[in-house]
Amino acid sequence: MLPLRLDSILEGRRSQPHQLIEVLQDVQEQEGYISEEAMRAISNELGVPPMEVYRVASFYKAFSMQPRGKNVITMCMGTACHVRGAKLLLSQATGLLGVNSGETTDDGLFSIEQVNCLGTCALGPVVTENGACHHHMNPSKLRKLIKSIRRAGMEETSDE
């Protein structure tokens, strides 16, 4: 499956080392993470040393090298959000889901991640869920958010 899906991403970008970040971004978006297999394929196709691909992929927070949950909860830990209690929210989320930040729940439904500023400090504390921004977070809003995602996830599995 993988080679075929990479094909469409690599189309028209082969042997163009400067496309590395764009390709990694697309793979991240499509697969949810960047596997070693994908990195090796990218290195071959773009003509970038594997070390370089690995270095770039490990440098940016936006790239994940482990499979992530269906719903990625990203908690902003930047200065502005921090002073408004981001730390408490993070410990609430880890407590509710039973995983640490950077980990994925066993049912594959949630991952918790941290970033150091989403650039919308005035709206802090900010939590994003699969890219959708939730501003002025507080414990009860966070609880509701997690609950509703969980319910949606359960309905989906019972539908199948």
Add this chain to the structure above:
Amino acid sequence: MLQYVTLEIDGADIVVPRGLSVLDAAIEHGICIPHLCHVRYLSDIGSCRLCIVEHVVNGRSKITTSCTLRVQEDMVIQSNTERIRKLRRNLAELLVAHAPNSRAIQDIAVRCGVKEVRYPFRNENCVLCGRCVRVCSECAGANAIGFVGRGKNRRVDSPFGSLSEFCVECHTCIELCPMSIQPCIGYMEPGEERLCGACESQLDLADELPGHCVWCELGENFQCGRY
């Protein structure tokens, strides 16, 4: 054709080919500017910051790393002022605290006049100087190791964490690594790190002649012009 420029380093007028770095020019003329990450035949990345100098422009001085500073006509450089010595001492102190189990780093610390280490010892086995990474890509042409991660998680690793198939096993990376030679007093376990005392004669010399060459052992391995 080689073009030459004249510049002033610590009051001495020197003439060197254009394109050289200030650090190279100084070393060539026997002016010792302590350095760690610089290797003559590799590109410079300015990661250790030890080679800082004052670059005087219109009477105002800017502090910058001399290995990444190219020589220019009529440039005025001061490598050994009170201000520089103080900053450099602090940098060296941070380096020994970070990685005390290295002869080169212990030597640099003594050379820069560090008397005590006020920071907690971390006993790391890498100072992220990038010598190994650069030699692997620039000389071995292998790109078998590189920096991974960022911030405090930055480290040297091979692609995907396992020995790269491109490594030609030349071992230059190990040869150039400042961590590969232990201090004269041997390996220090975590908890017993200290400033190596075996170089006390050097310490006195560094005291008597602040900023002068103390014929540190460093010079031999680090391409000092006097060896």
